[in-house]
Amino acid sequence: MSPIDVAKARRETPGCESVVHLNNAGASLMPDVVLQAVIEHLELEARIGGYEAAAREHDRVEAVYDSVARLLGSSRDEVAIIENATRAWDMAFYSVDFQPGDRILTCGAEYASNYIALLQVAKRTGAVVQVIPDDEHGQISVAALEVELARGARLVSLVHVPSQGGLIQPAAAVGRLCRAAGVPLLLDACQSVGQLPTNVGELQCDMLSATGRKFLRGPRGTGFLYVRRELIEQLEPPFLDLHAAEWTGRETYVMREDARRFENWETSYATKLGLGAAVDYALGWGLDPIADRVQGLAASLRTQLQSLPGVDVQDQGVEKCGIVTFTVEGVTAQAVVARLSAEGINVSLTPASYSRLDLGGRGLEAVVRSSVHYYNTDEEIQRLVDVVALR
């Protein structure tokens, strides 16, 4: 495994010249190749017309599905390109035909939008949401999950890397249990794609949702959904249109057989091409070298922050990722974010309302969320630490 050429990565990332960007869990800095893919297609649309540009670039647009499939280790017909991770997740989740009493198992680190959807579906259908407790490391208890799966469940919803901390859930262990129990696993990989290998065969998930703009470094307003082939035909999406299905007669329609039944007709071709460029760019570096560098930088940041008086690193889990969250005694998270921003350092704020069970359960009102990527440097980390130290 050859290490990341950081100088090259920075040369290829225009934003590195103007900011210290430690908000890759929010939206990463796009590399130039992504930016150009988007701009070039917009320019083509302006020059020759939107439909005509899509037709001319048909093969390149189709190749985006191959790229995402390569990233996930799936086949292209199991991939739908959707405008963000939330809608991708929704299209899978709301396709399940829940019945009264069906059990939906989830974790304490569940993402707010997913949990709201779980509550809505439970209210509408009589399904029951059950939160699997965390183990002593703050990750989903695999032992407790096994017990609950034995009692029967309709779906397991797991967030691979939660928005609000450095935790990497033991997703492959969860996948193994779900597969053995015959219960579909819907994996929210929004924060893991682009910073960790996310092979659906190894993770044994049945559905996976992700976004383009975070660690994948794609444009905003992009995302995708993977659905295992055997499951596609069992799922009728909550919305259908003339792209997802064919209107075959006065009373009839037939859904597409591939995962594009979860898409809709109108879409941004420019950002779709940008997403494809971002996936190819990530694959070019390799997900193993990316993960290695990201985890090394994050570990160093945690160690340095934890050594500062009054600073508490809030990350949980046995294995940790590029997200580093912390609190500063006597200073609100908002004030820390503002102070860093004034120094040209981008981080973000995660309030408890983004993850009531997790942050709320730990009595945290908010945390400062910094998140490193492979193009960040030790000097940039030092700058963040120096500003936080000035309290």
Ligand SMILES: Cc1ncc(COP(=O)(O)O)c(C=O)c1O
């Ligand atoms: C874990 C997780 N899931 C889902 C989402 C939603 O992604 P999107 O904004 O692309 O819909 C986020 C966004 O922060 C997230 O962190």
